[in-house]
Amino acid sequence: MKLSYYMPTKVIMGSECIVNNKDVFQELGSKAMIVTGAKSAKVNGSEQDVVTALKAVGIEYILYDKVMSNPTIECAYEGARLAKENGVNFIISIGGGSPMDAGKVIALLACQDIKEENLFSGKYENKILPMVHIPTTAGTGSEVTPFAVLTNNKAQTKMSIGTPLIFPTIAFLDAKYTKELSKTITINTAIDALSHAIEGMISNKSSELTNGLAEQSIKTITECIPSLNIGNLSMEEREKLLYASMVAGVVIAHTKTTAVHAMGYSLTYYHDIDHGRANGLLLGEFMTFTAKSEPELIRRILNAMNLNTIEDFNQILDQLLGEKETLTDEEIESYSEKCKDTGNMLNCPVRPSAKDIKHIYKASMGK
Numbered sequence: 001m002k003l004s005y006y007m008p009t010k011v012i013m014g015s016e017c018i019v020n021n022k023d024v025f026q027e028l029g030s031k032a033m034i035v036t037g038a039k040s041a042k043v044n045g046s047e048q049d050v051v052t053a054l055k056a057v058g059i060e061y062i063l064y065d066k067v068m069s070n071p072t073i074e075c076a077y078e079g080a081r082l083a084k085e086n087g088v089n090f091i092i093s094i095g096g097g098s099p100m101d102a103g104k105v106i107a108l109l110a111c112q113d114i115k116e117e118n119l120f121s122g123k124y125e126n127k128i129l130p131m132v133h134i135p136t137t138a139g140t141g142s143e144v145t146p147f148a149v150l151t152n153n154k155a156q157t158k159m160s161i162g163t164p165l166i167f168p169t170i171a172f173l174d175a176k177y178t179k180e181l182s183k184t185i186t187i188n189t190a191i192d193a194l195s196h197a198i199e200g201m202i203s204n205k206s207s208e209l210t211n212g213l214a215e216q217s218i219k220t221i222t223e224c225i226p227s228l229n230i231g232n233l234s235m236e237e238r239e240k241l242l243y244a245s246m247v248a249g250v251v252i253a254h255t256k257t258t259a260v261h262a263m264g265y266s267l268t269y270y271h272d273i274d275h276g277r278a279n280g281l282l283l284g285e286f287m288t289f290t291a292k293s294e295p296e297l298i299r300r301i302l303n304a305m306n307l308n309t310i311e312d313f314n315q316i317l318d319q320l321l322g323e324k325e326t327l328t329d330e331e332i333e334s335y336s337e338k339c340k341d342t343g344n345m346l347n348c349p350v351r352p353s354a355k356d357i358k359h360i361y362k363a364s365m366g367k
């Protein structure tokens with residue numbers, strides 16, 4: 001058996017875990033920068049909890065709350081400049097995937113001069129600021145992954161930085177911050193987590209260890225689907241989703257994602273379709289494609305959801321997604337071209353051809 005498993009992030013989960021574990025911040029430095037978006041961290045109470053904890057242990061902080069959704073390269077450089085100017089020793093990222101991913105790149109750029117053209121090269125010095133990640137949605141799993149996705153307007157797509165350097169130091173998981181999320185955001189982020197777990201099992205970098213974790217994540221998310229549909233989740237279900245999303249993050253930290261994420265990036269970039277929703281639109285058809293070469297693997301995924309066929313799976317996703325967006329033939333042609341040679345495609349057990357990709361897009365979208 002071959003196995004390589006590395007998970008350096010300390011995960012602390014539980015109600016009021018930030019304030020209850022405030023001493024942890026002292027191990028990271030004396031001045032922090034809080035990286036977040038303009039609004040949600042203020043509304044859900046997470047920013048206040050962090051400030052309370054920092055003040056209680058006498059740590060100074062500055063706030064960078066300008067991270068937009070699908071953050072740009074410019075946003076990361078601006079945050080890094082601010083971190084350097086203010087001499088901060090560590091970064092606290094609060095939010096969904098956007099602030100968490102931006103925070104990772106800010107922590108990297110605050111310690112080393114990397115030219116924009118080399119930002120996605122994977123070649124970095126071994127220097128980075130410590131990072132605390134606080135997810136306030138249950139989907140990206142970014143709090144436990146060595147990836148950060150940024151929007152590259154020059155390349156007109158989202159691009160991923162992957163290096164073990166950007167594994168967060170500590171992740172605090174408190175489901176109370178997800179309590180007021182809208183039905184749509186809750187569904188889209190849950191689908192993102194489900195997609196991570198399923199793609200993690202399909203990836204040719206999977207292992208029995210990651211498959212076991214992925215199955216647990218899939219089962220846990222499946223238990224919440226009836227409540228996701230009616231848009232009314234109990235606190236216990238919110239915790240389950242936050243947990244399952246983190247576990248799926250641990251999975252993709254090892255397996256990476258596959259064609260679904262590669263294909264979804266254009267839907268997000270050009271049509272502003274939410275990241276999780278984009279994955280949800282493509283997942284069923286990608287499973288159908290994969291089932292041709294890996295029927296047992298797809299059976300195992302369906303089993304974890306207590307389903308018999310991919311049609312059953314599609315029905316569940318259709319209900320969660322509602323009416324689907326449409327694409328023109330020209331758009332399908334262009335997006336297929338964009339994603340067919342990306343790194344994620346190499347993680348598929350059988351790499352989809354340009355023709356396969358076009359078919360998956362066509363069959364996935366609205367008519």
Ligand SMILES: [Zn+2]
Pocket residue numbers: 140192196261275
């Ligand atoms: Zn994702």
